[in-house]
Amino acid sequence: MSYVIAFYEINKAYGGSEEGGWWFNTGTLVRVFAVRRTETSAFAVARRANALLTRLQRSKRSVGSVLYDGGRHEAHVYENTAPAHFPESRPHYE
Numbered sequence: 001m002s003y004v005i006a007f008y009e010i011n012k013a014y015g016g017s018e019e020g021g022w023w024f025n026t027g028t029l030v031r032v033f034a035v036r037r038t039e040t041s042a043f044a045v046a047r048r049a050n051a052l053l054t055r056l057q058r059s060k061r062s063v064g065s066v067l068y069d070g071g072r073h074e075a076h077v078y079e080n081t082a083p084a085h086f087p088e089s090r091p092h093y094e
Contacts, residue, residue: 003042005034005049006082010063010072018093025063027086033075042077049075 008027015022033049036042053073061068076086 002080003036003039004032004078004080004082005036005042005046005075006030006032006078007049007073007075008086009070010074011070012063012068013090015091016093022093024087024091027074027076029082029084030073032082039077046075046077 007030009030011026011028012023013026015024034042034045036045053075057072060072063072076082
């Protein structure tokens, strides 16, 4: 088994009007960054990448802002392959 570290452009999508409206995070694959053999190593790489991204993206608006127009990225870890988008299916309000 291998662990893939991939960069995603992050966005928000409207989930529905339940309880006054709710939103959920989405991501579109930008690129696969690295592959590691252990989960521990993969998450260590992702943590370092996200720390650097946080510093580099300080001037960008938050994903939660109504003025957000894209451009924020995050590193995520997946087993074997990175999906083109997340979540794979629209979540349901509970």
